[in-house]
Amino acid sequence: MTNTPLKRTPLYDAHVKAGARMVPFGGWEMPVQYAGIVQEHRAVRGAVGLFDISHMGEFEIEGPDALAIVQRLCTNDASALAVGQVQYSLLCYPEGGIVDDLTLYRLADDRFMLTVNAANIDKDWQWVTAHGEGAARWNNVSEETALVAAQGPKAEALMERLVGADVTRLPYYRFVRGTVATVPALISRTGYTGEDGFELYVPAPRAEDLWHALLEAGRPDGIQPIGLGARDTLRLEMKFALYGNDIDETTNPLEAGLGWVVKPAKGDFIGRDAIETLRTRGVSRRLVGFEMVEPSVPRHGYRLLADGAPVGVVTSGSFGPAVLRYIGMGYVPPALSAIGSALDVEVRGRAQRARVVRTPFYASKVKKP
Amino acid sequence: MSNVPADLQYTREHEWAKVEGDRARIGITAFAQEQLGDVVFVELPKVGARVTALKTFGVVESVKAVSDLFAPVSGEVVEVNAELATKPETVNADPYGQGWMIVVKVADAKELSGLLSASDYEALITAAH
Numbered sequence: 001m002t003n004t005p006l007k008r009t010p011l012y013d014a015h016v017k018a019g020a021r022m023v024p025f026g027g028w029e030m031p032v033q034y035a036g037i038v039q040e041h042r043a044v045r046g047a048v049g050l051f052d053i054s055h056m057g058e059f060e061i062e063g064p065d066a067l068a069i070v071q072r073l074c075t076n077d078a079s080a081l082a083v084g085q086v087q088y089s090l091l092c093y094p095e096g097g098i099v100d101d102l103t104l105y106r107l108a109d110d111r112f113m114l115t116v117n118a119a120n121i122d123k124d125w126q127w128v129t130a131h132g133e134g135a136a137r138w139n140n141v142s143e144e145t146a147l148v149a150a151q152g153p154k155a156e157a158l159m160e161r162l163v164g165a166d167v168t169r170l171p172y173y174r175f176v177r178g179t180v181a182t183v184p185a186l187i188s189r190t191g192y193t194g195e196d197g198f199e200l201y202v203p204a205p206r207a208e209d210l211w212h213a214l215l216e217a218g219r220p221d222g223i224q225p226i227g228l229g230a231r232d233t234l235r236l237e238m239k240f241a242l243y244g245n246d247i248d249e250t251t252n253p254l255e256a257g258l259g260w261v262v263k264p265a266k267g268d269f270i271g272r273d274a275i276e277t278l279r280t281r282g283v284s285r286r287l288v289g290f291e292m293v294e295p296s297v298p299r300h301g302y303r304l305l306a307d308g309a310p311v312g313v314v315t316s317g318s319f320g321p322a323v324l325r326y327i328g329m330g331y332v333p334p335a336l337s338a339i340g341s342a343l344d345v346e347v348r349g350r351a352q353r354a355r356v357v358r359t360p361f362y363a364s365k366v367k368k369p
Numbered sequence: 370m371s372n373v374p375a376d377l378q379y380t381r382e383h384e385w386a387k388v389e390g391d392r393a394r395i396g397i398t399a400f401a402q403e404q405l406g407d408v409v410f411v412e413l414p415k416v417g418a419r420v421t422a423l424k425t426f427g428v429v430e431s432v433k434a435v436s437d438l439f440a441p442v443s444g445e446v447v448e449v450n451a452e453l454a455t456k457p458e459t460v461n462a463d464p465y466g467q468g469w470m471i472v473v474k475v476a477d478a479k480e481l482s483g484l485l486s487a488s489d490y491e492a493l494i495t496a497a498h
Contacts, residue, residue: 037432038407297410297430318432319409
C-alpha cells in the first residue's frame, strides 16, 4: 500500500452534500451508499438510478495503426466493430493472466477509446503504451472525462426527455454523440447492472451540470443516486466479473467464463498462445455462480469445500437484494462446475451447504437489438 | 444523533440490555445498525446455550460488513428472536423493539453494574463521530 492521497471525481462535493458515505476504493474516495445499499439496488431494478463512475479510466488511440494496435492488445476482435459500436474485451499477459477487462469504443475508423477499471489506470496505461506502439497516438483522457451511468427500466424515458436525439432506438452496446440537458456527451447504451440504461461520457467540468439535471428530471421517476455498494450487488446478480475480485493476473479468460471475448481466429494478440494451449488442455477450474442452501453470507476469500476438502475459493458473494437469496461466485474444479453440483462454503469454520446454479442469478433486462 | 433510550444499559461494542426481572433482553443499538447499513444476516445462539459477558454470542452481517455480537451479561439463553432469520432487516427498522436478538437469564446481576448508562453510551458514540 502506498500513502498516495485518495483521488476525487468531479462529483465529490455533490456526493458529500447528498449525505453519501464516502470510502476508499481503488485509490479513489467514492460514495459507497446514499440511502442504503438494498434500497438503492431495488431503485435500479424498479425505476432508475444514477451512478458516478468517473473514477474509471479512458484511453484513446488514434492513427493509421490504431486498429492493428488494439487487435494486438485486446483479446476480442476489434475489426468486427463498426464506428458507433462498443465491445467488451480483455487485456491479457503473454501467460494468459488478465491485465484488465474493458469496454472498447470505435470512435472512427482509425480511432478507439478503451474504458478501464479505476484501480488499473496506471498499470493499464503503462501496458498499452509499452506494448501498443506504431503509427498511432495514445491519449489518456481519464482526468478530463467524467462518466455517469443512468440505469433502470425508467432510464430510457428519462434520457428521451433530456437528449436532443432519438436514443430509444439506440441498440445495446452502441453509442451516439449528443447533448444531454445542454451537456455534450458520448451516449452509450451499456451498463454493469443487467438493466437497460446508458453510460454518459462528458467533459469533467460539466459533470455536476449533468448530474443535477438528471436528478431533477428523474425526480418523478423516483431517480436516486446509487453508491458502489449497490453497484457491486447489482453486478453480482448478473455474475459480471469484477477485476480484483473474480478476475486478475492469476486467472485466465477461459476459467473465468470469458472465452467468448477471446477470438484467436482474428490473428495474433498478447496471450493468444497461452490461452489456446489452455483451450486444448482444458482448464483446471471454472468460475461458477452458486446460491446458499443453508442461509449465510458467502464472502470474497471464503473457502469452497466438497466432502470436507478445500476445492476452491469464493471470489464474490452477498445477499442478492432482487433475487432474495444469498449468492456468490467462485472457482471450482470442472467436475464440480455443473449446474446443481453440491458445494459447501466455509463460513467462520463451519461448512454451509450451497449449490451451483444457472447464471445470471437475475434475468437480464438489457435492450438487445 | 442516534436514539439512545434512557431505560437501557449498553456495552462499548454497541449492544443494549433491558432488564426484565431476572432476565435481560439484548439487541444492538440504533447507532450500530446505522453504521452497519442494511442487515442481511443474523446468526444467534440456540435456546439453552450459555453466553458470557463481553464474549461473542453471534454475528450480524450487512452487505458490506461482518460484525461480532458481544453479550452484555452472562447467562443462559431463554429466548431467541427467530424472526430475524427471515427478516434480518428488522434490526435496522426497529433495533430496540422488534429487532431484539436474545433474552438471557442473568447469571450474575452484579455484571449489570459494569454496563454503560444511556448518558455514558451517548457520550461514547458522540466521541466516535
